[in-house]
Amino acid sequence: MLHIPLWKRVIILGLVGLGLLTAMPNLFYARVEAHNDAVAQIEASGVETPELVAARDAWPSWLPSGLVNLGLDLRGGAHLLAEVQVADVYKDRMDGLWPELRDALRAERATVGTVRRAASDPGELRVQISQPEGMARAVEVARTLASPVVSLTGIGETDLEVTGSGDTLTIALTEAERTATDDRTMQQSVEIVRRRVDEVGTREPTIQRQGEDRVLIQVPGIGSAAELKALIGTTARLTFQPVISRGSDASASPGLGNVLLPAADEQGVFYVLEQSPVVSGEELVDARPDFDQNGRPAVSFRFNPTGARKFGDYTAENIGQLFAIVLDDEVISAPQIQSHIPGGSGIITGSFSVEESTNLAVLLRAGALPAEMTFLEERTVGPELGQDSIDAGRIASMVGLAAVVLMVVASYGLFGVFASVTLIFNIGMIFGLLSVIGGTLTLPGIAGIVLTIGMAVDANVLVFERIREELKTAKGPARAIELGYEKAMSAIIDANITTFIVASILFFVGAGPVRGFAVTLAIGIITSVFTALFVTRVLVAAWFHWRRPKTIIV
Amino acid sequence: MAFRLKLVPDVTHFDFFKQQRYTFGASVVAVIASILLWAIMGLNFGIDFQGGTTIRSEGTQEVDIGAYRTAIAPVTQGDVLITEVFDPTFGEGRNVAMIRLQAQEGMESVTPETIAAVEAALQTVDPSITFPSVESVGPKVSGELIWTAIMAVMAATGAILVYIWLRFEWQFAVGAVAALVHDVVITIGIFALLQIRFDLSIIAALLTILGYSINDTVVVFDRLRENLIKFKTMPLREVMNISVNETLSRTVMTSGTTLVALIALLALGGDVIRGFVFAIAFGIVIGTYSSVFVAKNIVLWLGIKRDWSKPTDGPGGTQFATSEK
Numbered sequence: 120m121l122h123i124p125l126w127k128r129v130i131i132l133g134l135v136g137l138g139l140l141t142a143m144p145n146l147f148y149a150r151v152e153a154h155n156d157a158v159a160q161i162e163a164s165g166v167e168t169p170e171l172v173a174a175r176d177a178w179p180s181w182l183p184s185g186l187v188n189l190g191l192d193l194r195g196g197a198h199l200l201a202e203v204q205v206a207d208v209y210k211d212r213m214d215g216l217w218p219e220l221r222d223a224l225r226a227e228r229a230t231v232g233t234v235r236r237a238a239s240d241p242g243e244l245r246v247q248i249s250q251p252e253g254m255a256r257a258v259e260v261a262r263t264l265a266s267p268v269v270s271l272t273g274i275g276e277t278d279l280e281v282t283g284s285g286d287t288l289t290i291a292l293t294e295a296e297r298t299a300t301d302d303r304t305m306q307q308s309v310e311i312v313r314r315r316v317d318e319v320g321t322r323e324p325t326i327q328r329q330g331e332d333r334v335l336i337q338v339p340g341i342g343s344a345a346e347l348k349a350l351i352g353t354t355a356r357l358t359f360q361p362v363i364s365r366g367s368d369a370s371a372s373p374g375l376g377n378v379l380l381p382a383a384d385e386q387g388v389f390y391v392l393e394q395s396p397v398v399s400g401e402e403l404v405d406a407r408p409d410f411d412q413n414g415r416p417a418v419s420f421r422f423n424p425t426g427a428r429k430f431g432d433y434t435a436e437n438i439g440q441l442f443a444i445v446l447d448d449e450v451i452s453a454p455q456i457q458s459h460i461p462g463g464s465g466i467i468t469g470s471f472s473v474e475e476s477t478n479l480a481v482l483l484r485a486g487a488l489p490a491e492m493t494f495l496e497e498r499t500v501g502p503e504l505g506q507d508s509i510d511a512g513r514i515a516s517m518v519g520l521a522a523v524v525l526m527v528v529a530s531y532g533l534f535g536v537f538a539s540v541t542l543i544f545n546i547g548m549i550f551g552l553l554s555v556i557g558g559t560l561t562l563p564g565i566a567g568i569v570l571t572i573g574m575a576v577d578a579n580v581l582v583f584e585r586i587r588e589e590l591k592t593a594k595g596p597a598r599a600i601e602l603g604y605e606k607a608m609s610a611i612i613d614a615n616i617t618t619f620i621v622a623s624i625l626f627f628v629g630a631g632p633v634r635g636f637a638v639t640l641a642i643g644i645i646t647s648v649f650t651a652l653f654v655t656r657v658l659v660a661a662w663f664h665w666r667r668p669k670t671i672i673v
Numbered sequence: 674m675a676f677r678l679k680l681v682p683d684v685t686h687f688d689f690f691k692q693q694r695y696t697f698g699a700s701v702v703a704v705i706a707s708i709l710l711w712a713i714m715g716l717n718f719g720i721d722f723q724g725g726t727t728i729r730s731e732g733t734q735e736v737d738i739g740a741y742r743t744a745i746a747p748v749t750q751g752d753v754l755i756t757e758v759f760d761p762t763f764g765e766g767r768n769v770a771m772i773r774l775q776a777q778e779g780m781e782s783v784t785p786e787t788i789a790a791v792e793a794a795l796q797t798v799d800p801s802i803t804f805p806s807v808e809s810v811g812p813k814v815s816g817e818l819i820w821t822a823i824m825a826v827m828a829a830t831g832a833i834l835v836y837i838w839l840r841f842e843w844q845f846a847v848g849a850v851a852a853l854v855h856d857v858v859i860t861i862g863i864f865a866l867l868q869i870r871f872d873l874s875i876i877a878a879l880l881t882i883l884g885y886s887i888n889d890t891v892v893v894f895d896r897l898r899e900n901l902i903k904f905k906t907m908p909l910r911e912v913m914n915i916s917v918n919e920t921l922s923r924t925v926m927t928s929g930t931t932l933v934a935l936i937a938l939l940a941l942g943g944d945v946i947r948g949f950v951f952a953i954a955f956g957i958v959i960g961t962y963s964s965v966f967v968a969k970n971i972v973l974w975l976g977i978k979r980d981w982s983k984p985t986d987g988p989g990g991t992q993f994a995t996s997e998k
Contacts, residue, residue: 192945200814344807345785495811504729504805504945511762511943519937523930529678530926562946563874569938570881570953573931574888577923580930581892584923587683610895613840614888620832621884625877628825633877640881672677 138548154178185554190561195502196339207490209242244290251286314485344497355482357400360392362441383449402426406483416476427463435459512565538579541650548646561635571643578651581607596671681922707862719872724776724812732802748790751775760944822876844975852968874949882956889964928961
């Protein structure tokens with residue numbers, strides 16, 4: 120098969136050319152990156168500043184501009200794995216259900232008697248009724264509060280599971296509702312984390328759901344994981360609650376329907392507040408850092424129309440009362456209502472620093488997390504360490520490549536030169552493919568490329584060794600080359616498929632840097648088989664047709 | 674005749690079974706020794722598998738482990754491990770240390786306050802110190818990571834077993850997988866012996882060794898399959914020797930180029946991936962050895978179906994003798 124049809128040669132060399140072309144932007148990494156950023160920024164803002172235009176024009180737009188993403192270990196940045204406490208939401212649901220249920224049961228006082236809430240697990244609502252005979256009726260009433268589950272799998276089911284035994288009525292979420300709720304909680308959490316990270320304006324963050332209840336957050340270029348955690352680890356649930364009393368007793372019993380919360384700034388001060396808030400952060404439309412009349416940092420906010428009405432009505436009716444501003448179960452401040460506040464806007468004061476008030480404004484704008492998050496894993500890599508790794512990897516690859524080329528040329532002469540040329544094509548194509556699929560290059564990924572440099576020669580070596588053997592049995596050179604390729608094929612295919620299996624397994628079970636390694640390894644296998652079987656062959660065939668040698672030495 | 678670098682002469686007639694007692698014996702001893710080392714000395718698990726925090730510090734002053742330890746002691750609980758990192762690529766005035774804090778009871782990951790306190794304490798020892806990387810993994814995740822790692826190695830081995838079985842015969846699959854287990858166990862043994870840090874990237878290295886070693890073994894098997902058809906009556910042992918001799922030049926060449934590239938990375942690639950590269954380089958040497966000295970010995974021992982009309986020559990091969998035409 121030394122004669123390769125023209126169309127085949129065109130396709131093979133075309134693919135190599137395409138690979139090299141798409142790899143090329145990586146040689147001018149900084150310039151292309153600036154170009155891409157400028158294009159994105161101009162598109163987003165619609166404004167063309169001279170700097171942006173200069174950055175954009177530094178790289179011609181008709182050239183490919185895809186780049187290999189650098190992993191966090193090479194670029195520097197922070198990585199967090201958070202677990203969302205999805206069960207928190209069940210408790211909120213139960214707390215929200217209680218007033219509704221109480222009112223419904225009170226209407227049936229004649230049959231069920233008096234009702235009171237009993238202690239229970241956080242995900243349950245337990246109610247004791249004074250007339251156990253009326254339990255059947257109580258269960259019936261409670262069931263009317265249930266609504267159908269909104270999810271694909273939970274069709275035909277309701278969201279509440281109501282059971283009654285003796286004088287206790289127990290209400291919990293059904294399994295289907297829990298699954299649906301968890302799903303919503305996760306979606307909201309991911310969305311809110313994304314909004315918060317976007318508010319800070321870092322580039323290309325990765326925020327994705329992992330498994331049942333986890334969120335993976337990777338932000339390149341951020342100084343430390345602690346900084347990132349401060350931003351996304353705060354629940355930021357803001358509520359405005361009426362104050363019943365203020366005291367210093369941490370163990371005071373707040374009474375039914377009330378809660379005892381500590382003050383954020385004053386040690387040993389506790390407030391008893393009504394449990395149900397008047398308005399909450401969900402009804403905010405805006406929040407921004409500001410200063411109060413004394414010039415201290417504060418956060419100003421504005422409610423949406425319904426929030427503004429509730430806020431206005433309450434302040435009108437309760438002039439002179441204390442009104443607590445609560446953030447994540449701590450009372451930030453509890454000012455006295457001086458007058459009716461009709462416009463739906465206000466200001467939160469407290470002992471903030473400018474930085475804290477800015478952060479709080481960001482958090483309030485992005486919205487509260489539906490549930491608390493705990494952090495299972497956090498990693499920070501400084502940009503200098505990443506750059507060091509890139510430099511070391513680059514030098515090592517060059518030296519490795521030179522040594523391999525030397526060895527191959529010394530062993531196989533002209534055929535070794537062909538193999539070396541295709542090896543360089545091969546590396547180019549790896550980068551080209553990585554750029555096209557938007558793959559991420561990690562430190563182990565660089566090792567994967569170096570390993571490929573060593574192993575890519577293997578397919579060529581198999582063919583060359585086979586040609587040598589065939590030459591011994593005194594066939595003509597053309598026939599020997601043909602047979603060499605033919606007979607080496609099964610070994611090349613089997614050997615590379617097994618390695619490819621391993622790379623796929625690495626990809627599916629690995630995380631982060633390991634996954635990056637699997638991708639480069641798999642791409643390396645594909646490109647090295649392609650270059651060895653097709654590209655080297657085109658080169659060998661071209662040489663053969665040009666020189667028409669009577670004998671060849673491999 | 675042009676000059677050619679020949680690592681292996683053109684034609685070789687080594688008898689790879691002659692010293693079988695020693696070569697195969699050495700492999701068995703090495704595997705047992707590795708398992709013992711693994712059991713007795715244990716592996717130096719990184720935080721990926723054990724939980725905890727590592728802080729990489731870099732300063733212009735020489736690393737004084739004693740002073741670091743005294744500075745950190747008041748702000749930490751549990752074990753603190755401090756090691757100085759040496760690397761030829763660092764040059765003058767770069768002194769790097771790794772500080773490892775144990776995971777605290779009941780905490781998901783070491784708190785940022787503790788990390789900040791440790792960093793502040795170290796800055797009192799060496800004001801120029803910076804912290805290029807800080808990693809923290811909670812015990813919950815590290816437990817899962819161990820499982821994922823074990824599952825990955827098992828899945829890869831299983832998938833290879835099935836593939837070789839489909840493409841060759843079951844004896845080849847057993848031989849190939851035995852060689853793989855040999856390679857992986859001995860590599861783990863070396864990590865136990867030298868107490869090199871064993872983390873998630875080492876698992877990736879082990880899987881790469883699997884991939885490389887199977888590559889080598891498959892090439893030998895492929896030639897064996899071909900020669901079994903060519904030399905129908907020759908004893909299996911002879912055919913195996915011919916096959917290994919014929920592919921020897923390729924085996925040495927490929928291992929050679931791969932090793933040359935890896936040695937460059939080992940020497941110049943920096944300390945962050947040195948453990949990873951070391952594992953792969955070591956595994957390639959072992960993998961090459963096992964495809965020549967281990968895999969086919971097991972196939973020989975199991976015996977294979979040859980000419981289907983006659984009983985086989987292999988010692989254990991009679992089970993297929995007359996059952997099929």
